Amino acid sequence: MTDQKHFRTQNATLRPDSLAFRLLVAADVFCRVARGQSLPNALSQSLDAIAADTTIRGAVQDISYHVMRKRGMTAFLCAELTDKPPKPPLLQGLLHCALSLLLHGNDAARYESYTIVDQAVRAAGSHPSLSRAKGLVNAVLRRFLREKNSLLEKAAQNRSAHWNYPDWWIxxxxxxxxxxxxxxxxVGNMPPPLTLRVNIRKTTVAAYCRLAEAAGFRTAAIGPFAIKLLDPVPVQEIPGFMDGLVSVQDAAAQLAAPLLALKDGMKVLDACAAPGGKSGHMLELADIDLLALDRDRHRLRMIDENLARLGLKAKTRQGDATRSDWWDKTPFDCILADVPCTASGIIRRHPDIRWLRRPYDARELAMLSRKILENLWTMLKPGGKLLLATCSIWPEESERQAASLASLPGAVRLPAPGQLLPISGEREDHDGLFYALFSKHNGLSY
Ligand SMILES: C[S@@+](CC[C@H](N)C(=O)[O-])C[C@H]1O[C@@H](n2cnc3c(N)ncnc32)[C@H](O)[C@@H]1O
Known part of the structure; x- marks a missing residue:
């Protein structure tokens, strides 16, 4: 684990606005992810530890997301350019980050090659556990620049380096x-579009486009509630965001709430609700009595915050959807089951996921979601609807799960989009989500 005291020590020698400083913090983030932490958690821990301001946060975040999208290639290059895996892990992190910038490919790479090499060497020199490796950092990065063409030719034969995914994923x-x-x-390696959902309780798609354009943003309406901001900015800078005019939500995720055809007065369960993206949309569409359930107490708070910003209300409750101890025994008219999954369909938003998941994760998560679905089915009113949603492209979590749901008593499968694939062209705006909709045959009761 990186010694935070050393980060504070090097604070004195490296200017926080230098690339060297940012590379070192991004290297720390890289190490945390390599140890199994998610990228958002790793970022917040590394950045909180140095009390980083917004500019540094943004810059480190850029490098950290960029290197996750290049990690197959940088791992290949590190192996080619060093005799054995460099130690300590922070040194590996630094080499990965510097190489990812030298490879170019997005905004994070707005530096000249000589600046990247110079700053990476300075970063090493400023840190007590890396200072002896200054020469190695210099030698590795300069050799990369000298032999770039032949190394990249060789890398083209290596699937993980070429695609930047683990072999098993490819x-x-x-x-x-x-x-x-x-x-x-x-498409999974592309930066995601910034898509907004318009809160139709407060404005319209056309009115919001006018507002955003008056504030200097270029917009494109891409769905009944969906607008793409063509010039991405941090959420706080999105016009009307803090006033609840819009939420950030992928276009595919915006298909969930309308599929349930909600009507005023319905009793609805969002069974795996945090952070509340789909809960918010359901409440924007109808005056429903919504229970938003999630197992994770910390994430549950995010639902309250999101709904408060939108001016909407639901009952929120911590509970396990595989159990019924939180249920008041009144059946639901509609249930949204956005079950836990590998998130293999949203890797452009979460480029760390491919490196964190293991081949057997999908099977294990499918077992959990199967338990959740069987339990929720007993809570659905005869005549009610249950929508299964996942953000996975693996069939064991999506289509196979839907097939087994179809075998539950009274289940009738209704039309729904099924597997959406994030592929080039018209589907580029969609994440890889899956939807299957069921109604419970009238006359059955539990
Ligand atoms: C895909 S996320 C839900 C996203 C949410 N529907 C939205 O649109 O913002 C899955 C959620 O399921 C929750 N979860 C996982 N296992 C659960 C369980 N057994 N019971 C209830 N919630 C669970 C996780 O904490 C996570 O917040």
């Missing part, structure tokens, strides 16, 4: 989607 995607795998992997 193999699985190719096997499941023999015609679209390349497009799925390529």
């Amino acid at each position: 193999d699985r995607t190719e096997k499941i989607y023999p015609d679209q795998w390349m497009s799925i992997l390529a």
Whole structure:
């Protein structure tokens, strides 16, 4: 683990606005992810530890997301350019981050090569556990620049380096989607669009587009409630965000609430609700009596915050959707089951996921979600609707789950989008979500 005292020590020697400082913090984030932490958690821990201001946060975040999208290539290059894995792990992190910037490919790479090398060497020199490795950092990065063409030619033969995914992920995607795998992997490496959902209780798509354009933003309406901001900015800078005019939500995620055809007065359960994106949308569409349940107390607070910003209300409750101890025994008219999954369909937003997941995760999570679905089914009114949603592209979590739901007593499968694939062209605006909708045959009661 990186010694935070050393970060504070080097604070004195490196200016926080220098690339060297940012590379060192991003290297720390990289190490945390390599140890299994999610990228958002790793970022907040590394940045909180140095009390980083907004500018540093943004810059470190850029490098950290960028290197996750290049990690297959940087791992290949590190192996080619060093005799054995460099130690300590922070040194590996620093090399990965510097190499990812030297590879270019997005905004994070707005530095000249000589600046990146110079700043990476300074970063090493400023940190007690890396100062002896200054020479190595210099040698590795300069050799990369000298031999770049031949190294990249060699890397093109290595699937993980070429696609920037673990081998098993590439193999699985190719096997499941023999015609679209390349497009799925390529789109997964692109920065995601910034898509907003318009809160129709407060404004309209057309009125919001006018407001955003008057504030200097270019917009594109891409769905009944969805607008893409063509010039992405941090959420606080999105016009009307703090007033609840819009929420940040992918276009595919915006399909969930309308599928349930909600009517005023319905008793609705959002069973895995945090952070409340889909809860908010359901409440924008109808005056429903919504129970927003989530197992995670910390994430549950995010629902309250999101709904308060939108001017909406629901009952929120901590509870486990595989159990019924939180249920008042009154059946629900509609249930949204946005079950836990590998999130393999939203990797462009979470580029760390591919490196954190293991091949057997989908099977294990499918077992949990199966338990959740069987339990929730007993809480649905005869004639009611249950929507299964996942943000996965693996069939064991999506289509196979839907097939087993269809075998539950009284289940009738209704039309719904099924598997949405994030592929080039018209689907580029959609994350890889899955939807299956069921009604419970009238006359059955539990
Ligand atoms: C995909 S996220 C839900 C996203 C949310 N529906 C939205 O649109 O903002 C899945 C959620 O399921 C929750 N969860 C996982 N296992 C659960 C369980 N057994 N019972 C209830 N919630 C659970 C997680 O804490 C997580 O917040």
